[in-house]
Amino acid sequence: xxxxxxxxxxxxxxxxxxxxxxxxxxxxxxxxxxxxxxxxxxxxxxxxxxxxxxxxxxxxxxxxxxxxxxxxxxxxxxxxxxxxxxxxxxxxxxxxxxxxxxxxxxxxxxxxxxxxxxxxxxxxxxxxxxxxxxxxxxxxxxxxxxxxxxxxxxxxxxxxxxxxxxxxxxxxxxxxxxxxxxxxxxxxxxxxxxxxxxxxxxxxxxxxxxxxxxxxxxxxxxxxxxxxxxxxxxxxxxxxxxxxxxxxxxxxxxxxxxxxxxxxxxxxxxxxxxxxxxxxx
Amino acid sequence: xxxxxxxxxxxxxxxxxxxxxxxxxxxxxxxxxxxxxxxxxxxxxxxxxxxxxxxxxxxxxxxxxxxxxxxxxxxxxxxxxxxxxxxxxxxxxxxxxxxxxxxxxxxxxxxxxxxxxxxxxxxxxxxxxxxxxxxxxxxxxxxxxxxxxxxxxxxxxxxxxxxxxxxxxxxxxxxxxxxxxxxxxxxxxxxxxxxxxxxxxxxxxxxxxxxxxxxxxxxxxxxxxxxxxxxxxxxxxxxxxxxxxxxxxxxxxxxxxxxxxxxxxxxxxxxxxxxxxxxxxxxxxxxxxxxxxxxxxxxxxxxxxxxxxxxxxxxxxxxxxxxxxxxxxxxxxxxxxxxxxxxxxxxxxxxxxxxxxxxxxxxxxxxxxxxxxxxxxxxxxxxxxxxxxxxxxxxxxxxxxxxxxxxxxxx
Numbered sequence: 001x002x003x004x005x006x007x008x009x010x011x012x013x014x015x016x017x018x019x020x021x022x023x024x025x026x027x028x029x030x031x032x033x034x035x036x037x038x039x040x041x042x043x044x045x046x047x048x049x050x051x052x053x054x055x056x057x058x059x060x061x062x063x064x065x066x067x068x069x070x071x072x073x074x075x076x077x078x079x080x081x082x083x084x085x086x087x088x089x090x091x092x093x094x095x096x097x098x099x100x101x102x103x104x105x106x107x108x109x110x111x112x113x114x115x116x117x118x119x120x121x122x123x124x125x126x127x128x129x130x131x132x133x134x135x136x137x138x139x140x141x142x143x144x145x146x147x148x149x150x151x152x153x154x155x156x157x158x159x160x161x162x163x164x165x166x167x168x169x170x171x172x173x174x175x176x177x178x179x180x181x182x183x184x185x186x187x188x189x190x191x192x193x194x195x196x197x198x199x200x201x202x203x204x205x206x207x208x209x210x211x212x213x214x215x216x217x218x219x220x221x222x223x224x225x226x227x228x229x230x231x232x233x234x235x236x237x238x239x240x241x242x243x244x245x246x247x248x249x250x251x252x253x254x255x256x257x258x259x260x261x262x263x264x265x266x267x268x269x270x271x272x273x274x275x276x277x278x279x280x281x
Numbered sequence: 282x283x284x285x286x287x288x289x290x291x292x293x294x295x296x297x298x299x300x301x302x303x304x305x306x307x308x309x310x311x312x313x314x315x316x317x318x319x320x321x322x323x324x325x326x327x328x329x330x331x332x333x334x335x336x337x338x339x340x341x342x343x344x345x346x347x348x349x350x351x352x353x354x355x356x357x358x359x360x361x362x363x364x365x366x367x368x369x370x371x372x373x374x375x376x377x378x379x380x381x382x383x384x385x386x387x388x389x390x391x392x393x394x395x396x397x398x399x400x401x402x403x404x405x406x407x408x409x410x411x412x413x414x415x416x417x418x419x420x421x422x423x424x425x426x427x428x429x430x431x432x433x434x435x436x437x438x439x440x441x442x443x444x445x446x447x448x449x450x451x452x453x454x455x456x457x458x459x460x461x462x463x464x465x466x467x468x469x470x471x472x473x474x475x476x477x478x479x480x481x482x483x484x485x486x487x488x489x490x491x492x493x494x495x496x497x498x499x500x501x502x503x504x505x506x507x508x509x510x511x512x513x514x515x516x517x518x519x520x521x522x523x524x525x526x527x528x529x530x531x532x533x534x535x536x537x538x539x540x541x542x543x544x545x546x547x548x549x550x551x552x553x554x555x556x557x558x559x560x561x562x563x564x565x566x567x568x569x570x571x572x573x574x575x576x577x578x579x580x581x582x583x584x585x586x587x588x589x590x591x592x593x594x595x596x597x598x599x600x601x602x603x604x605x606x607x608x609x610x611x612x613x614x615x616x617x618x619x620x621x622x623x624x625x626x627x628x629x630x631x632x633x634x635x636x637x638x639x640x641x642x643x644x645x646x647x648x649x650x651x652x653x654x655x656x657x658x659x660x661x662x663x664x665x666x667x668x669x670x671x672x673x674x675x676x677x678x679x680x681x682x683x684x685x686x687x688x689x690x691x692x
Contacts, residue, residue, distance in 0.1 A: 002584030004618055005646060006592050007609035015672070026672040029611065033647065033674065089586035090611075090646065 008088055012058030016051060021125045022278060028059050032090045035081050036099055039106050040117035047072065047080045061087070078103050112138050116159060123162060129279040132166035135159050157187025164195065170276070173203045190222075197226055242268065287311075287388065287396040288436070288556030291381070291403045293355055293460035294525070295321040298388040299550055300396065301557035306443075308557040310550055311388045313337065320550070322384045326351040326376055328366050333376065335383040354380060361409050374413045382420050389422070399423070400560035401430040402552050404461060406573075408658050411602050429560065432573045432600060433457065434481050436555030437521075438468050443558045444519070448544060451518035454511070455551070456504075458526030462487025463504065465511040471570075478626070481571035484511055492526055505535035519544045523551040568598060570626055572659065575604045575688060579654050579664070582619040582632075583610055591621050594664075595654035598625050601662075607653040609669065612637070614645040618652070620664060620684070635684050640668055647671040661687050 007029070015024035018034065021041055025031045035042065047068060056065040064087050071079050078100065085096050106114065119134035142148070142156050164179035180196035183189070193216070200209040213223075237243050249264035285302040297320050301308035310320040327339040329348035342348040351364065357373035364371050381401075389395055401414065418428045441453045453468040463486040472478035486507045494500060520539050522532075527547060539545045570576060580593040595606035610618070616638060622631040640648060649669040656662035663685040670677030 002582075002589040003613050003615035004581060004583045005611040005613055006583040006585045007611060007649065008586065024673045029646070029649075030672045030674055033671070089584075 005090070010060055012054065014054075014058055016054040016058070018046070020045075021122060021127060023125060028055075028061060028064075028088060029090045031055075032085050035084060036091060036095075038121055039099075039103055040114065040121050042077075042081065044077065047077075112142065112155070116155075116162075119162065123166065126169075126275070127279050128166040128169045129276075132163055135163040135166070139163065154187045154189075157183045157185070157189065157192065159183075160186065161189070161192045161195070164192075164199075168195075168199065170279075173199055177203070193218075194222075194226060194229075197223075198230070201226065201230060282394050284394045284397040286557045286560035287392075287399045288553045288558075288560065289385070289388070289399055289401045290436075290550070290553040290556060291355070291401055292324070292525075293404070294324055296324055296381075296384050297321050297550060297553050298384075299553040299557050300392060301554075301561055303561070308550075308554045310553070311391050313387060313391065322387060324354055324380060326354055326380055331367065333371070333379065335380045336387060351376065358413050359407050359409050374409075374416065377413055378417045378420065381417055382422055385422055395426060398427040398429065398560045400556040401428070402433060402436040402556040402559070403430070404433050404457075404459070406430065406432050406600065406602060431556065431559055433552055433555075434466060434483065434571045434573045435559055435569075435600065436552045437466055438479055438481060438555075438569065438571075439558040439562060440521075440551055440555030441468050441519075448519040451516045453519050453521070454515070454517045454543075455521040455523065456508070456511075458490070458492070458522070458524035460492045461485075462492055463490040463507055463526070465507070467511070467515060467517075469515075476566035476568050478568045479570065481569065481573075483572055486511070500531050501533055501535050504532055505538050508535055508539055517543050519546065521545075521551055522547040523549060525549065568625055573600050574598060575601055575656065575659070576624055576626060577622045577688065578625060579604075579606075580621050580623075581608075581610070581652065582621060584613075591623070594652055601656040601659040604662075605653070605655050607651060609649055609651050611646045612648040612650065616640070618650075618666075622686075633684075635664075635666070635682075637666060637668075637682060639680060640678060641675075643671065643675045647675045659688070661685065 009028040011027045015026045016031070017024050018041070020043075021038070023034060023038075025034055035046075052065040052068055055068075056062040064084070067083050067087070068080055071083055081103070082096065082100065085091050085099060086093075091099070106117070109117070115134055115138055119131040119138075122128075122131035122134070139156065139159050142152070142159070145152070148156065160179045161183035164176040164183060167173075167176040167179065177196060177199045180192050180199060183192035184196060197209065197212070200212065245264060245268055249261050249268070252258070252261040252264060283302045283304070285300050285305075286308075288299045288301065288308060290297050290299075298311040299308040300311055313319045313322070322336050323340045325336065325339040325343065327334050327343050327348035327350050329342060333351070334342055334348060339348070339350075343350055349366075351366075354373055354377050357364070358377045362373050364373065364376075385399070401417075403410065406414070414430050417423075437455055441449050441455075449468070449470065452470060455466045455468075457464045457466065465484040465486060467482045467484075469480040469482065470478070471480055489507055490498075490500065490503050494503075520543050522545065536545060575597040577597045578593055579595045579597070580591045582589060583592045585592055592608065593606070594608050595604050597604055612618075616636050618635050618637065620633045620635060622633070623629070637650065647670075649671055651667040651669055653665040653667070654662065655665065663683050666682040666684070668678050668680045
């Protein structure tokens with residue numbers, strides 16, 4: 001495949017929305033991308049009559065929608081995805097082969113592994129509450145098992161880690177801290193330990209932090225890494241849109257423009273409320 | 282219902298129309314009264330009683346000593362100017378559009394049916410004139426009628442190709458004597474098998490023989506020298522003389538010179554007739570090399586699903602305003618795009634690599650770029666690159682890049 005690929009399809013005016021992740025796609029290529037990189041999100045409700053209508057009317061690809069409709073009768077889910085991916089050359093034949101292998105491998109995973117992958121995808125798409133709910137269910141069910149082997153402990157540790165990430169994204173510091181602690185206890189992964197200390201640092205619990213430092217006997221290098229990462233994050237935040245909006249709001253307040261200050265803060269709060277709502281959709 | 286094609290020659294001082302019905306070999310001039318000579322519509326505008334008057338009515342008014350003349354409308358349109366009359370400002374562009382609408386109304390009144398297509402032809406289509414023609418096209422009078430426009434060179438070669446074969450058995454010359462002064466066009470047939478290859482060469486003798494030449498100038502003598510210089514050693518089977526500057530029959534010795542071994546025709550409707558033929562022609566594969574046309578096809582090296590090859594964005598061989606195109610591409614782990622310009626006559630290729638910087642890092646094939654080719658005039662244009670992102674998965678930055686280019690013309 002070349003470095004510059006000619007686009008041979010049209011974009012739809014209206015998107016198609018995958019309800020489970022609230023992902024909108026506007027073109028054939030975006031549809032392929034979503035299918036290819038989100039195997040855990042695919043299920044028997046992915047290819048619907050509504051999707052076929054969208055492919056036919058918005059993308060003007062009635063031939064493709066007909067091909068899929070014919071294959072639906074065979075009820076072989078993977079062949080439907082193969083039909084979509086192979087219709088144009090957005091993915092090569094070799095890449096489609098890789099997808100088919102990955103799809104087959106996914107079917108062989110345990111139910112917990114499948115659920116985790118699904119939750120990981122939701123986490124990636126910022127559906128933190130939905131992801132958390134799945135992780136929590138896995139943790140509860142696995143927690144009932146006695147005599148877990150090492151692999152299972154690591155798996156469960158990773159579940160707690162991701163639960164903590166979801167909570168941290170929603171500013172639930174105390175709960176996130178607890179779960180990072182649990183995660184490290186199970187998976188012994190320094191990433192979980194780092195995140196634990198990040199939370200302590202961000203929640204300004206200096207005393208607790210010092211006590212924990214002694215317990216874990218950590219090197220100075222470890223804390224220097226944490227400090228570096230915090231500083232990098234601070235720089236990154238200052239480039240973000242939300243930070244600039246906040247700066248403008250503070251500027252307004254400092255210059256006595258309270259109406260503008262309130263308006264800006266209200267707009268930011270509305271945005272966060274909407275993002276929080278979307279996590280559950 | 283045989284609607285036909287209406288060719289409309291917009292001269293500097295006069296406009297004229299001709300109609301070519303389907304199935305007919307030759308167009309007929311549209312006349313405005315029973316006098317067969319009244320085929321010219323004056324490009325005259327005058328102001329009286331708080332309004333503007335156009336065309337024949339304006340000419341009558343001024344002849345009767347009434348109203349104030351507004352002159353040189355076409356020239357001022359080209360320069361995007363305006364005029365203040367009785368405290369109100371009028372754009373020449375708007376005046377021109379109203380004038381043309383009046384002309385077209387008069388022409389349509391003389392027809393049995395409205396034409397299927399109107400082809401406007403002008404000496405030179407500049408960017409300002411193009412903008413004005415695009416506004417004109419949207420007028421209500423053109424509803425249901427296809428409107429296109431073209432330069433004199435295209436009308437000329439369309440005219441020549443529709444004459445008897447013996448008239449273009451060799452090359453064809455044309456002298457146009459209008460407000461721009463004496464102009465010479467020569468149509469050289471480079472190749473007569475499909476695809477037909479034509480070269481149109483233009484020489485400007487406006488400085489040698491201006492339209493409003495001094496009375497002391499011996500026009501006949503000067504024109505004879507111009508004709509000798511223009512034709513040189515070329516073998517011409519026919520020569521067409523056109524333009525109001527040839528009226529009054531001053532060309533005598535010069536005509537004798539031209540008629541030596543050639544057939545010579547004098548008439549005012551060459552471009553109007555040519556415009557009809559231009560509108561009627563099925564667009565076969567004809568390669569035309571002229572100063573009005575862009576010689577290059579412009580594309581990129583891209584993967585079209587089967588292999589990497591040149592993919593066209595805009596096809597050349599047309600007048601500059603008709604050469605445009607747009608394609609979309611995905612970048613696959615690269616920031617570079619190879620643009621390729623191919624000369625349609627020589628097949629010479631020029632490759633230029635453009636690096637699209639400043640875009641966020643996205644996975645392969647999730648940066649969609651829209652590539653547009655547009656020309657500003659017959660010499661310069663640009664490739665415009667727009668970042669379209671990848672829907673909401675990887676949103677666009679709305680960044681636009683412009684890669685300008687100048688067309689190299691063979692002399």
